[in-house]
Amino acid sequence: MDQFITFGIVGLSTAAIYAVIGSGLVLTYSTTGVFNFAHGAAGMLAAFCYWQFTVGWGWPVPVALVLVLLVLAPAFALLVERAVLRPVQALGEAERLVMTVAMLSGLIAAARWIWDPNVARPLPTFFADRKPFHLGPATVTWHQAITMAVAVAVAIGLRVLMYRTRTGAEMRATVDDRALVGLAGARPVRANQVAWILGTQLAAIGGILIAPTVTLDASQLSLLIVSAYTAAVFGRLRSLPMTFVGAIVVGCMESYLAGYLPQNAYLPGLRLAAPALLLFAALLAFPHRRLRGRDRRLRQIPVPTMAGTGLFALVVVAFGVVLATVLSAPDLITYGPIFSLGVVALSYVPLAGYAGQISLCQLSMAGIGAVVWAHLGAHGELWALLVAVVVSAVAGGLIALPALRLSGVYLALGTAAFAVVLDQWIFTLPTFKLFGVQIGLFDQGSVTAVGPDLFGLHLDSESQLMVFAAVCLALASIGVAALRRGRFGRRLIALRDSEAAYATLGGNLLLAKALVFALASGIAGLGGALYGMQLQSVSATQFNLVAGLPIFLVAVVGGLGAVGSGLFTGTAYVGPINALIAIAPWSQNAVALLPGLAGVGLGRNPDGVVPSMRSEWAPVARDRIALPVLVLGIAAAWVLRLADVIDGWVFCGVALVLALALRGWAAARQRAVLAAAVAAGSAGAEAAAPEEVPVEWLGIRRAWRPEDEEVLARGIAAG
Missing domain, CATH: 1.10.3470 (ABC transporter involved in vitamin B12 uptake, BtuC)
Structure with missing residues (x-):
C-alpha cells in the first residue's frame, strides 16, 4: 500500500x-x-x-x-x-x-x-538541498x-x-x-x-x-x-x-x-x-463538437493531362539516369534518397491533396514497408516488394477504420499518436510469434536491406538502385495522376470538399477513407522499401515522427494537389541540404532549419511551389529555341562528365546556370511576342477569356463537357 x-x-x-x-x-x-x-x-x-x-x-x-x-x-x-x-x-x-x-x-x-x-545537461530540482517531507507513508x-x-x-x-x-x-x-x-x-x-x-x-x-x-x-x-x-x-x-x-x-x-x-x-x-x-x-x-475556427475555404485541384504526366515521368527517369552517371559513389549514397523519399512524399497527394485527410504517420508507413522488404526480400525477391506495398496498405486501411469519425486537428492528432506508438513500442519489439508465424521488425537495432532481382539482373550498385527508384517514382506519379482523372479521384475531391454532402449523395465514407488511406500507405511503403535498399541498413529512428515532419512540410510547400510534389520534395529535401553541408560543413545545423522555415513561409503561397514553378518554366517548354538549346546543352555537359573532363559538381552547376539563363530568355521572348501582338491588335482575340457560364446552365448555354460533372459536384458540395 x-x-x-x-x-x-x-x-x-x-x-x-x-x-x-x-x-x-x-x-x-x-x-x-x-x-x-x-x-x-x-x-x-x-x-x-x-x-x-x-x-x-x-x-x-x-x-x-x-x-x-x-x-x-x-x-x-x-x-x-x-x-x-x-x-x-x-x-x-x-x-x-x-x-x-x-x-x-x-x-x-x-x-x-x-x-x-x-x-x-542535468538540471537540479527546486530546493534540492532541503529534506523532503512526509504525507503519511508517502515521501514528497x-x-x-x-x-x-x-x-x-x-x-x-x-x-x-x-x-x-x-x-x-x-x-x-x-x-x-x-x-x-x-x-x-x-x-x-x-x-x-x-x-x-x-x-x-x-x-x-x-x-x-x-x-x-x-x-x-x-x-x-x-x-x-x-x-x-x-x-x-x-x-x-x-x-x-x-x-x-x-x-x-x-x-x-x-x-x-x-x-x-x-x-x-x-x-x-x-x-x-x-x-x-x-x-x-x-x-x-469522446464526442467532438465542431472544430473551433474551422472554415469552408476550398481550392481547385488541377486535373493533370496524361500527355503532360507521361512527359513528366520521362523527365523523372532521365533525371535519375543523369544523376546515376554523373555522381560519385559517395554522392550516390548521399543523394540516392531523392527518389525513394519522393515516393513517400507522393503518398500525401492522394491522401491530403485529393481527400483532405491530414496524416502525420506516412513515414511510419514507410518504415513498415522497409521492414517487410528487409525480412522477406533478403535475397532480392521481387515479389517481396509487392508484399511490402500490400502490408503497408493494410496497415493504412486499419488506421482509417477507427479514424473514420476524426477530421482536421483530431485526425492529425490520431495519426501522430499512431506514429508515436510505432516509434516507441512496436518498432522496438524483439522477434515474436503471432499465430505461429515468426515476425521480426527492427530487432531492437537495425535491419539490412538489399537490392531487388529484376528479370535475372540483381540491382546492387548505388547507381542501379537510384535509377530503379526513379522508375518507381515515375510509375507512381502516373498512377496518382490517373487516379485524379478517374471516377474515384473525383469522389475524393468531393469527400475533401464536404464529407456530409458526399455521404448525402450516396458516397460511402468508410470505404472511401479506408481505400485512400490504404493507397497512400501502400505508396509510402514502396518508398520505405526503396529507401532501405539505397541505405542498405535502416533503423527505427529513421522512421519516427520527428523524422517525418520535415518531409511532410516540404511536401506541403511543394503543393499537395500537384503530382510533381513527390519529385520536388525528394529533390528539395535531400539536394540543397546535403549540397550546402558538402560546400560548408559548418552549416549542418543551420540547414536543418530549412524545412521548418519553408513551412512557415507557406502563408505567402498556400497553393504550393510546384504550380508556380510549372508556370515559370512553361515558356521554356513552349519555346522552339530555348528547349532544344537546353536539352543539347545538358547533353553536352553530360558527355563531358562521362568522359571525366568535368566532375559532377561542375556538371550540376553548368546545367543549373544554363536552365536559369534560358528560362529568363524564354520569358523575355514571350513578353516581346505578346507586346507585338497587342500592338498589332491581335492580342485581344488570343487573350479573350471564354464566356463564364453559371453551373446551373451547363449543357444549355453551351455543350456539355466531361469535366463539367466534377464542376457540378463541387458546386453542390460547396452549397
Whole structure:
C-alpha cells in the first residue's frame, strides 16, 4: 500500500505538469482557433534557456525565472503571433495546422543547433538541498509540492481570467466572430496576443518543471506534449477542468505502469507509448463538437493531362539516369534518397491533396514497408516488394477504420499518436510469434536491406538502385495522376470538399477513407522499401515522427494537389541540404532549419511551389529555341562528365546556370511576342477569356463537357 501511495504522489506531480501545459494548449485553441503543435517545443526552449542561465552561466534561480517567464516567453509569443500566425489567420485550418508543425520542426532543429545534443545537461530540482517531507507513508519532495501548487494556482487563475474579466470574454468571443467582436468595441488582435502570451508562459512553466526529471533533449521534451495532448483531448479542447482530470489520468497511468509493469523484453516500450495509446483511445471515445475556427475555404485541384504526366515521368527517369552517371559513389549514397523519399512524399497527394485527410504517420508507413522488404526480400525477391506495398496498405486501411469519425486537428492528432506508438513500442519489439508465424521488425537495432532481382539482373550498385527508384517514382506519379482523372479521384475531391454532402449523395465514407488511406500507405511503403535498399541498413529512428515532419512540410510547400510534389520534395529535401553541408560543413545545423522555415513561409503561397514553378518554366517548354538549346546543352555537359573532363559538381552547376539563363530568355521572348501582338491588335482575340457560364446552365448555354460533372459536384458540395 505504501508503494501504491508513493507512485500515486509521483503520478500526481507529473499530472500537475501535464495539466499546466495542457491548459495552455486549450487556452490558445479555445481563444484563437489555432491548435499549436509547437506548444511543447516552446516549453522545451524555455527549459533549455533556464538551464543556460542557471547551470551554464550560474545566474540566480529567481532572476532566471523572471527572465524566461516574463521576458523571453512573452516576446517569443508576440513574435509567433505577429510574424507567423497572423498572416495565415484568414487561411484554412490545414494551413494554420501546418504552420505550427513547421514551428515544431524548426524549434527542435534550432535547439539542437544551439545546444549540442551529445552533451548531457542535468538540471537540479527546486530546493534540492532541503529534506523532503512526509504525507503519511508517502515521501514528497519540495519540487513535487511546488509543481502541484503551481497547477492549482494556474487552474484558479485561468478560471478567474476567462469568466470574471473583460479580457477573458474578448478572448472567448474572438474565435467565433472576429468582425463582430471588433464592432462591439473589443480588440481581437490584442485578445489573440494575450492568449498566445499566456499559453506560451504556461508551456514554459511546464517545461521548466519537468526538465529536472527527464533528459534535457530537444525531441524528447517536445514530444512530451503528447501527454498534454491527451489531457487536452479529455477536455475536448475547450474544458479546463476536464483537461486537469485528463492530466491526472495520464500522469498516474505513467507512474503506475513504471512501478507495476512486468519486466520483460516486450513491455518497456509500452510504458513510453502509453500516453499516445490513451490519446488515440480518447479521440475515439469522446464526442467532438465542431472544430473551433474551422472554415469552408476550398481550392481547385488541377486535373493533370496524361500527355503532360507521361512527359513528366520521362523527365523523372532521365533525371535519375543523369544523376546515376554523373555522381560519385559517395554522392550516390548521399543523394540516392531523392527518389525513394519522393515516393513517400507522393503518398500525401492522394491522401491530403485529393481527400483532405491530414496524416502525420506516412513515414511510419514507410518504415513498415522497409521492414517487410528487409525480412522477406533478403535475397532480392521481387515479389517481396509487392508484399511490402500490400502490408503497408493494410496497415493504412486499419488506421482509417477507427479514424473514420476524426477530421482536421483530431485526425492529425490520431495519426501522430499512431506514429508515436510505432516509434516507441512496436518498432522496438524483439522477434515474436503471432499465430505461429515468426515476425521480426527492427530487432531492437537495425535491419539490412538489399537490392531487388529484376528479370535475372540483381540491382546492387548505388547507381542501379537510384535509377530503379526513379522508375518507381515515375510509375507512381502516373498512377496518382490517373487516379485524379478517374471516377474515384473525383469522389475524393468531393469527400475533401464536404464529407456530409458526399455521404448525402450516396458516397460511402468508410470505404472511401479506408481505400485512400490504404493507397497512400501502400505508396509510402514502396518508398520505405526503396529507401532501405539505397541505405542498405535502416533503423527505427529513421522512421519516427520527428523524422517525418520535415518531409511532410516540404511536401506541403511543394503543393499537395500537384503530382510533381513527390519529385520536388525528394529533390528539395535531400539536394540543397546535403549540397550546402558538402560546400560548408559548418552549416549542418543551420540547414536543418530549412524545412521548418519553408513551412512557415507557406502563408505567402498556400497553393504550393510546384504550380508556380510549372508556370515559370512553361515558356521554356513552349519555346522552339530555348528547349532544344537546353536539352543539347545538358547533353553536352553530360558527355563531358562521362568522359571525366568535368566532375559532377561542375556538371550540376553548368546545367543549373544554363536552365536559369534560358528560362529568363524564354520569358523575355514571350513578353516581346505578346507586346507585338497587342500592338498589332491581335492580342485581344488570343487573350479573350471564354464566356463564364453559371453551373446551373451547363449543357444549355453551351455543350456539355466531361469535366463539367466534377464542376457540378463541387458546386453542390460547396452549397
